[in-house]
Amino acid sequence: MNASAAPEDAPIRVLLADDEGLVRSGFKVLLDLEEGITVVGEATNGAEAVERARATRPDVVLMDIRMPKLDGIQATARIAGTRGLERVRIIILTTYDTDEYVFDALQAGASGFLLKDAGPAELLHAIRVVAAGEALLAPRITRRLIGQLTARRRAATVAEDRLAVLTEREREVVALVGRGLSNHEIGAELFLSPATARTHVSRAMAKLGARDRAQLVVVAYETGLVSPGT
Template sequence: MASVLIVDDQVLIRAGLAALVRAADGLEVAGEAATGEEAVDLAARRTPDVVLMDIRLPGMSGIAAMERILAAPEEPKPKVVMLTVFDLDQYVYAALRAGASGFLLKDTPPERLLAAVRQIAEGEMLFAPTVTRRLVETFARRTEPADGPAASLEALTVREKDVLRLIGRGLTNDQIARHLVVSIATVKTHVNRVLTKLALTSRAQAVVVAYESGLIAVGGGSPVGPPH
């Protein structure tokens, strides 16, 4: 049973998401929060598996709240999915670098939203297709280096770099396993080692590293996303 913390300052949206999660098989509501401060507090006390977080919150932003949640000592860390109204939200890239595991538009159909929550709880990443394109466009338009040095990939083995490259292209564990002709268990091991060696908290951060390190060249082809 995967537990979900729902964070949105609009009571109707928050209540609707909570009702949807409660009615779904294999999911339960860990709590509801209207502010970033409440989200940080509830995440520490309830230790949810997934946090559905509005990217734009009054006071402490969704991104700031996520950073606080992921920096807390509690283990394992929850997976944070950012909810946004706009597919071209200016905060998407910042949230990616901060550790968001995925993004969903608030008008996502209920069945897809629930499938996304389950996918995230299992360790995959998820982006709305338009947000994925936004991510690639962000890299293509970048004229200044990102804050801080690009991550070094020297600690990774050749196979781990292959896995990171495929994560950067948007492939799921199953797709990576088929591409490399290995078992899903082997892929999960490689993914965990990549995240650990690079001190990353999510696959989404791995996507950022794959581009910022030059492992994937800008303009080198469209990302291959999971099947819908």
Template sequence: MSSDMNTGTAQQDPNDPSSPVRVLLAEDQVLVRDSFKVLIGATPGMTVVGEAGTGAEAVLLAGRHRPDVVLMDVRMPDMDGIEATRRICADPATAGTRVLILTTFDLDDYVYAALQAGASGFLLKSATASELLAAIRIVASGEALLAPTVTRRLISEFLNGPRPAQVVRDLGEVTQREREVLALIGRGMSNSEIAEHLHLTVGTVKTHIGRLLAKLQARDRAQLVIAAYEGGLVTGQSSR
């Protein structure tokens, strides 16, 4: 059953450090959800605005409260977390809401679909309390939570397992240098690793990434990983 924790709808103001990060919990296991609620509710600068036990409830409450972050489990009744993520990210009313997927490596087959649906990051269910809070802050700030080690693992699973339906991404407006940067993002490299690999400054790498986000109409780095897959820039030979 869904639960409303706050009737406000104003989202976090990134220019106001006193504005709390507003979090919606979407998790069907009550004990797990309650533990998240206690942890987040006791953390300065964060507040829980609602709880959902199904994907359908998550979509409903996201539209009602427009949270900064939805902490989204994958396996839920009525509607799974992937479809709920897709609906939240596609709705103009929740355009500013970021989705942080709760996953285990036993569910790797869902990860590519979650990225396609618009998820901004992934958090392992084995994460510590401090890692959970840090992940929420990162995603709320507009960044993608794709640690290189996790990205490489996901790429390995993607390349070695059954592939999703083939999608071809048009990279016609992307320059050769931008393709190189995009391929390395797809391989899970950080900005500093890309800079070292291509003999560029980190600032130049960030400039290329900004242009890629604009040209490919990507929300964040997570979406660029998908673009690298769909553009054919990630292959079995190029993964690391």
């Protein structure tokens, strides 16, 4: 099991951060009915989300982007940078698939994003995936959104300098992570065991200073290891 994941026998602890009461209530009703998931707190703005994260140590935060006091990106960055909260995983909730702030949220330390109109099954799956230490990037918007944004920023990125720390195998692995492959799928693609694939992923994350797999996806697009049309 991934070292950042919650213990298998413990419920997944979720913090809800959204300035709309109806949204929080809807999520809470759904999650309270689900076995193995418990809501440990609610926050109405970004500053409160940071405070509640420090107080409750959740496994997963469902974080809205547009909130008062601190927006979701700023709150994500503060949580990700707080000692003792390294294991907290953040799912950014966005209303529109054109929301460019999502990219900034991933760079700030979010583990993925999800549209607010996602169905209950998709939301529950997202929470479990992220709690297990994996990245969660909504399939219907990931490639187009990240591809568009990184295409604009790539000119400012010195790809070779950034990737110089990686071995050739690690570059291959980062490219496959960027394409959305799991450790098992990477292993099959490169004729490696899943454990070896996981080791390469972990080493690449450490060398690139990536907090989790979601940030490896960003790096893969930024540096051209994966192109938007791949």
